[in-house]
Each structure stands twice: as C-alpha cells, then as structure tokens.
Amino acid sequence: MAEQVATNITWHDGTVTRHERAACLQQTGATVWFTGLSASGKSTIAVAVEQVLIQRGHAAYRLDGDNIRMGLNKNLGFSAEDRTENIRRIGEVSKLFADAGVLCLSSFISPYAADRDAARALHDEAGIPFIECYVEVDLAIAEERDPKGLYKKARAGEIKGFTGIDDPYEAPANAELVINTGTMSLEASVAAVLACLEGRDLLT
Numbered sequence: 001m002a003e004q005v006a007t008n009i010t011w012h013d014g015t016v017t018r019h020e021r022a023a024c025l026q027q028t029g030a031t032v033w034f035t036g037l038s039a040s041g042k043s044t045i046a047v048a049v050e051q052v053l054i055q056r057g058h059a060a061y062r063l064d065g066d067n068i069r070m071g072l073n074k075n076l077g078f079s080a081e082d083r084t085e086n087i088r089r090i091g092e093v094s095k096l097f098a099d100a101g102v103l104c105l106s107s108f109i110s111p112y113a114a115d116r117d118a119a120r121a122l123h124d125e126a127g128i129p130f131i132e133c134y135v136e137v138d139l140a141i142a143e144e145r146d147p148k149g150l151y152k153k154a155r156a157g158e159i160k161g162f163t164g165i166d167d168p169y170e171a172p173a174n175a176e177l178v179i180n181t182g183t184m185s186l187e188a189s190v191a192a193v194l195a196c197l198e199g200r201d202l203l204t
C-alpha cells in the first residue's frame with residue numbers, strides 16, 4: 001500500500017456536510033465496483049446502467065479501465081505492482097466521486113482481492129456506500145466473446161500476464177451482487193444493479 005510521502009501537510013475541512021450535499025443533489029453518492037474477467041461484461045453493463053440512471057435524473061459517472069489507463073494511469077502497466085497502484089488510484093477517485101454525491105460506476109478487472117478490499121476500506125472509513133458487483137463468467141465464454149482479441153493474443157503468447165490466462169483472477173467471496181453474464185441477459189443484469197441500488201435507498 002502506498003506510503004504517505006509528503007510531510008507538513010494538514011487536512012483542511014470544509015463546512016459543507018455530506019448530508020447538505022446530498023440534500024442539494026437530491027441523492028446520496030455511492031460506488032458500484034464492477035470486477036471480473038476481461039470480456040465478462042463489466043463495461044457493457046456499466047454503460048447501460050449509467051444510461052438508465054441519467055435518464056431517471058440521477059447523477060452517475062463511469063470510470064472505465066482502459067479509459068483511465070489513457071489518462072490518469074497512463075504511466076502504469078500490468079505488473080502486479082502497477083495493477084495494485086492502478087486500483088489504489090481508482091479507489092481514491094471513486095471515493096471522491098461518491099463523496100461528491102455521484103453514483104460512480106467503476107469497471108475494472110481488479111483481479112486481486114486485497115486491492116479491491118483496500119478500495120472498499122477507503123469507502124467504509126468515510127461512511128460511503130461501496131457495492132462490489134462480481135461480473136462472473138466462465139473463462140471459456142469470455143474467451144469466445146473476446147471483443148478486443150486480447151485472449152487470442154494472450155494464448156499466442158503476444159500478451160504476458162493476462163488475467164485468467166497467465167495471471168490470476170481472485171473471485172470475490174462476499175460481493176454485494178453477483179451477475180453471471182453467461183446466463184443473464186444484459187437487461188436482467190442492469191435490472192439487478194438497479195434493484196441493488198434501490199434496496200439500499202440510493203435511488204430515492
């Protein structure tokens with residue numbers, strides 16, 4: 001985990017409470033954290049959920065693995081160390097969005113349980129809802145979909161350290177939501193996410 005490097009810094013509190021912010025925005029922020037193998041359907045589901053939330057008048061925003069790697073995390077690769085730093089930063093950014101009152105939809109393979117747990121802990125410490133959504137799929141189905149041709153490359157040895165092939169994916173043990181996209185339609189998956197948010201009074 002990253003160490004605090006800077007010294008002589010002091011947290012500067014604001015005067016607006018989260019409650020006041022929620023009243024202003026008429027919603028409570030939260031993070032929905034989609035985790036799963038590449039091609040499991042994380043981004044597809046998050047895109048559809050974001051569309052529905054916005055149509056219903058909720059502030060929602062997606063953070064997506066490849067997109068973030070083109071900006072904030074462009075200096076990170078796929079070593080275990082870089083994957084951990086990637087998720088650490090995204091955990092922090094998700095928390096900021098959720099703290100701001102937004103329904104933050106974070107789609108990241110996030111293969112290591114410890115990294116996801118660290119993102120959860122950040123939210124827990126701040127009292128911000130964190131919903132881990134395990135987008136489950138058999139590797140064979142993900143490989144068959146292969147929308148970006150990455151599994152093919154990984155099997156051919158052209159990509160090293162690919163999750164599910166030669167890098168581990170540690171499935172969540174206690175996810176708030178499990179969606180199996182091998183058996184559930186996209187519509188059913190979106191409905192399950194919305195029901196989960198509704199069940200936590202996050203869509204009132």
Ligand code: ADP
Pocket residue numbers: 036037038039040041042043044045107135145147181182184185186189
């Ligand atoms: P990830 O973000 O997990 O890497 P993507 O959403 O980019 O995955 O890709 C998933 C692929 O699987 C897409 O091409 C999508 O159309 C397809 N797919 C097939 N069935 C489903 C489903 N039930 N839910 C989500 N995606 C599905």
